[in-house]
Amino acid sequence: MIRLQTEAIRVDELIESVGSDGDGAVAVFVGTVRDHNRGRRVLYLEYEAYPEMATSEMRRLVEQAGARFELSSVAIVHRTGRLEIGEASVAVAIAATHRDDALEACRFLIDTFKRTVPIWKREVFEGGEVWIEGAGETRVDRQA
């Protein structure tokens, strides 16, 4: 399961989609929307994707993880649109025969995802909003 979706992420569904009787481990990472960033009180986030490329980059990531680690199955889901504080923005589930592969692949996948998959967040905080762009940010111009 590799997809972008606007609906809430169901982690139980993700776990179910990867597990099989031959696996001894399922590693899961869930990224959530926190209420503060760079000293600001965050109200909500709005995620935007380049959908066709985001899904192809996600597939490429899964292939890369499969070449590095012994994995049975991988699922990655990212949400787009408006997300409230505490909601899951991204979830990764990885099934493997042994836990070391599952845990290390999980770390590799989420770290690489954050550097390569074309998705952006607009942070709406008390007093303004910005596009978060890597380590930088651009003020949102409401006129545009």
Added chain:
Amino acid sequence: MTVEIRYFASLRQCTGCSHETIDIDPDADVSALWSMLEGRHPALAAIGFRPLVACDRSYAGWERLLEGVSEVAFLPPVSGG
């Protein structure tokens, strides 16, 4: 030849459009295309970062020639997750 240009996040805000079609010489590279776009959208010249480039939905360098490319996207540094 014509190329479909796509803009995302703050770059979309800069240009005021998410996509447009540009007529360009097939011998041109991505850098030349960007210069042309800066002419059409002066706000692009003032952004505080160097965009990432994708040609036909794969990351590409600025020296990539446009011949055979149908879609070029300019991407701010990504921030998913």
